[in-house]
Amino acid sequence: MKALMVYISVHHGNTEKVARAMAKILDADLVQVKQVDAIMLEQYDLIGFGSGIYFGKHHESLLDFVDKLPVVKNKKAFIFSTSGLRKIPFVHDFDKPLRKKLQRKGFDIMGEFSCRGLDTYRATKLVGGVNKGRPNAEDLKQAEDFARDLKNSGDSYLNQILLSN
Ligand SMILES: Cc1cc2nc3c(=O)[nH]c(=O)nc-3n(C[C@H](O)[C@H](O)[C@H](O)COP(=O)(O)O)c2cc1C
Structure with a gap:
């Protein structure tokens, strides 16, 4: 199963740490959203989309990227x-x-998958931020476990397709 992860991590690099932990397990190619072209996605079976959360949603540039994608068939995402x-x-x-x-x-x-990340936005800055030290080792372990589950279910899905052909 060929995997790509598209991400943006602008506040403290929190999401990048999670992305790297998952990519290692999935053996995924990792690209920042500003470097990715929609055409690249055609080569992959599984695509991860991630960023920090800004005003209740993923980063605007990631949402804009998805808006510009064509409609896909038989593509898995996380x-x-x-x-x-x-x-x-x-x-x-x-x-x-x-x-x-x-x-x-x-x-x-x-x-x-979601975990807490250091947040120094607005008043939280006065106390050095919230979620200090996160994502921590436990968060990254959970990210790896999540990726392992994805890998196993993705592989069995591909096997089913191969067997039924
Ligand atoms: C401008 C701004 C807006 C944010 N809005 C939210 C929010 O609505 N909900 C939330 O849970 N966290 C919010 N956060 C915290 C970030 O999601 C958090 O720090 C995240 O780990 C940043 O990821 P990054 O370092 O990968 O960019 C906000 C942070 C900033 C700087």
Whole structure:
């Protein structure tokens, strides 16, 4: 299973740490959103999309990139992020805008991963930020476990296709 991860990590490089941990397990190519061309995606079976969370959603440049993609067929995707606050369904479901856009483009979403990241935005700066030291070793281990699960389910999916052909 060939994997690509498209990300942007502008605040403290938090999401980049998570992206690198996952890419190692998935043996994925890792590219920043400003360096990626939609045509590149054609070569991959699985594509990860990730960034920090800004005003309740993924980074605008990642959302814009997805908007410009053509509709795809038989492409798997996953979503990842780091954020100041934890995801709370219906209240702070910051994956929703990206999830909806990917689904509208025909991606089959295999999973979503999120962990806390150092946040020094606004008043939090006065106390040196919140979530100090995060993503930490435990967060990165969980990111690796998530990637391992993706790899296993992706491989069995490809095997099923090969067997049925
Ligand atoms: C301008 C700004 C807006 C943010 N908005 C949110 C938000 O709405 N919800 C949240 O949980 N975290 C928010 N954060 C915290 C970031 O999501 C968090 O620090 C993240 O780990 C940054 O990732 P990065 O270093 O990869 O860019 C915000 C941070 C900044 C600088």
